[in-house]
Amino acid sequence: MTRALSRRGFLGAASSLALATPLFPQERARADAGTPFAFAHPGILHRQDDLDRMKAAVAARRDPVYSGYLALAAHPRSSAGYTVQNTGQITSWGRGPTNHMSEAVADSAAAYQNALMWCVTGERAHADKARDILNAWSASLQAITGADGQLGAGLQGFKFVNAAELLRHGGYDGWPQADIVRCEKSFLDVWYRAVSGYMLYANGNWDLTAMQTILAIGVFCEDRTLFEDALRFAAAGAGNGSVPHRVVTADGQGQESGRDQGHEQLAVGLLADVAQVAWNQGVDLYGYMGDRILANVEYAARYNLGHDVPFVPDLDRTGKYIKQSVSAISRGNLPPIYEMAYAHYHGVRGLPTPYTEQAVFRGPGGARAVEGSNDDLPSWGTLTFAGTAAPAPPAGPPAAPAGLHAVPAESTVTISWLAAAWADTYTVLRAGAPGGPYERIADGVGSTSYTDRPPHHGRTYYYTVSAANASGRGAGSAVIAACTGLPEPWTGRDVGDVRTPGSAAFDGERFTVEAGGADIGGTADAFHLVHLPLRGDGVVMARVVWPLSSQYSKVGVTMRGALTADAPHASMLIQGFRSAPGAVCGPPGPRPAARRRPPAARRCRRRSSRPSRRRPPSRSRTSARSRTPRHRWRRRTWRRPATATGCACRTGYGWNAGGTASSGRSPRTARSGPKWAPPRSTWAPRSTPAWCCAPASASTNRTPRPERPRSTTSP
Structure with a gap:
């Protein structure tokens, strides 16, 4: 008997999980005196004790670490004589179409490998080379482009940030502070901008590249907001890359196990990268959900070593990727991902890892296979992780959850x-x-x-x-915020025949809607709404935050005559999309820290027949203007009859006490713009019958994109 598709889908198979989103208010009291929060440095992929272990083993020519060092030293991108590809000519780079892609791949690897060589050998020429590469890119790069630019930014950005961390905190004194500050600015304003949306519309390896790079930037720049957001997404994000959606069964089946083994093992390695960074900061993502990541590593190793594995047919979070059986494409080609997982689960935790161990010792006669280079992964695991043992418990209190x-x-x-x-x-x-x-x-x-x-x-x-x-x-x-039910007078409901009930949650600033349905805009609508009475004249305004989880998702702002499936309505809806080839990755406009909050969607009701001063972009009521292919702003004004209903939809909106709907502040803009008063049970709109609604016709639940704040503290 063929088993049914799993529960993790969209539309009719959408789950009902509603997640509260992060809160970073302007002022927060110290709730209880504890140890102040602090980042550990170096603390991305490698901590100081890791570097000391590598350096001692290389100096003593002790295998297997020394064999791993010889492999690194022999690679041309590890040479202090490496020729930097970016000589100032690269102001933008990207993928799909290719735009200086090979230069970014080569230089990011060379920066990381030379930084490692410096830490292991102490030869200053290697540190100088890594510095020169980082300086070249931070001085020239202004944008990342292309339909696959976000993916490339997540892959190459992670190596660049690791190199910067090793230089800054590895005892090197040849990197001027002004250059470090410029490098930080580049990571935050160019690289983070490209990956900040987590690419929910793709396979899980896309989410994971974003997670690892956002997490690494958070550590290097000591930006707790980015650090927390990446780990919150890893634990409970709506995309295919979060742990619950990435490892889809307790046996360890991965979301891409039915695609091919190249992409599946890439995702295995990327998730382990995220877990390693978290561990180095005192957070145990490795052990989350009963060592779910270990199950995933074991499953991949088991199948690629030639053993059979169980497989459950699966539909992914976007609703695009249906997998009926495990894929044998690229089976048996093992990338350099297993040493790191083996080091943690076997060396640090002492857990049984039979198939991971076989993958590590797959050489002739059971010899250890030396891990080498891979353009998409940090690589060199034999040098960097072999010989890792359980550390002594630290003397101080634990890190913050x-x-x-x-x-x-x-x-x-x-x-x-x-x-x-x-x-x-x-x-x-x-x-x-x-x-x-x-x-x-x-x-x-x-x-x-x-x-x-x-x-x-x-x-x-x-x-x-x-x-x-x-x-x-x-x-x-x-701090996070959450609300039992929805604040009065808000209510949520499904409209029409939805196969899976939708849900909504409110966190004091925004609504998070998870929904399954067929469509919005016909005579048999099926979607989820969050709505409140808007009596008399009023305004509904909303900012649509990108990206949607799938091109099948549909969201927007609408006025409805009733809450029935065939109700007449006037709607402005957006369907999921990806960036066009050549488009700049990231939100539009100047630096986000200085960007003004633009309106996204506006619905006004006035009894006066005079035209509004706020006119739509064109005469068509269904038209909209697009600033860029990645961020679309909607604004509409018109008269409507007293029986109409008004709706705004997306995964998150904050509604202020004046009766206007606007997107909740993301962490990066929480320090600027007007203050927002969250509704309470006594909240009442200023206008006085109509409804404001938040519908979604597909799985649109996601943690809204954080925007870097100027500072963060914890209570």
């Missing part, structure tokens, strides 16, 4: 988080306002999840978690 996410229900809020390494218990705190005061609601929690019953239904509450061990209590996590 990360990746907090909330699943609200009608009367409860369940808070979950990624474990802090070396933590014994956790403390959960709650406040009724983002600035506190915070009260302890649970102490001595032994798991990484807690279900709260807030005292007031429909009110937004703010949560933070800290970890403790015998040495004390560590820093508090970043």
Whole structure:
């Protein structure tokens, strides 16, 4: 019997999970005095004890590390005489179409490999070469382009940031502070901009390239917002790359196992990269969901070593990729990904890893296979990870938990988080306002999840978690907000015949909608709405945040005559899209820190017959202007009858006390623009019958793109 497709789909197979999104308010009180939050440096792929272990083994010519070093040293991109490809001529680069792609691939690898050579040998010429490469790219690069530009940015950007981290914190004194600052600016304004949307419309390896690079940039730039957002996405993101959607069965089947083994093993390696960075910052993503990542590594190694594996037919999160059986394409070609996973699960944790171990020792007669180079992966695992042993527990308190996410229900809020390494218990705190005061609601929690019953239904509450061990209590996590149900007078409902019920959650600033349906815009609509009464004249405004999870998703702003499937309506809807070839990757306009908040969609109702001062871009009510292929802004004004309903849809909106709907502030813009008053149970619109709704016709749930704040602190 053929088993049914799994639950992780879109449209009729969409799940009903609604996630609260991150909150980084302007002012936050210290809820409880604990260890201040701090990043560890070097702390992306390699920590100082890793570098010391490599350096000692190479100096003593001790295998297998020395054999790994010889392989690295023999590679032409590891040479201090390497010719830098970017001599200032590259102001943009990208993929699909190719735009200086080979130069970025070569230079990113050369920067990382020369930085490693410096750390292992102490030869200054290698550090100088890595510095020259980083300086060339940070000085010239202004944009990343192409339909596949985001993917390339996630792959090559990760190597560039690792190189920068090793130079900055590896004892090298030849990199001027002004050059370091310019490199930081380039990572934040060019590289992060390209990957900030997590590419939800693609296979999971796309999400993962974004995750690893955002996480690495967060560490290098000491930007906690980016660090937290990447780990929150890893734990509970809506795309194919988050752990629950990437590893689709407890046996370890990967989302791309039915595609081909090249892409599947790439994704295995990328997810391990993310877990390694998290581990080096004291966060245990490796152990999440009962060592789910280990199951994925074991599954890939098992199949590519020639063994049979179980397979469950699967439909991915976008609804585009249906896999009926495991793919034998590229089977048996093992990329350099297994040493790192083996080092952690076997060396650090002491767990059984039979197939991963076979992959590591697959040489003749069971000899260790020396891992070499790969353009899409950091590589060189024999040098960098062989010989890793369990470290002694640190003397101090554990790091802050990360990746907090909330699943609200009608009367409860369940808070979950990624474990802090070396933590014994956790403390959960709650406040009724983002600035506190915070009260302890649970102490001595032994798991990484807690279900709260807030005292007031429909009110937004703010949560933070800290970890403790015998040495004390560590820093508090970043704050998240969640609301039981929806704040009055908001309600949610499905319209028409939807095969899977939709859901919505509110976090004090924005709504997150997960929906399954057929369409919006016909006489048999099927979608999910979040709506409230808007009595008399009023305005609905919304910013559509890119990207949608699939080209099958449809969102927008609409006025409906009723909440029935065949109701008359006036709508402005956007269907999912990808960037066009040659388009610049990332949001439009000047640097995000200085960008003004533009309106996205505007619906006005006035009894006056005079034309509005805010006119639409053209005479057509269905027209819209597009700033770029990646970010579309909508604005509309018209009169409507008293029986109409108004809708705004996307995964997140914040609605202020004046009755206007606008997108919730992302972390990067939370420090600028007007202050937003979240609705409470006593909220009432200023205008006085109509409805404002938030529909979605497909799986559109995602954590909205964070935008880098100027500073972050934790309570």
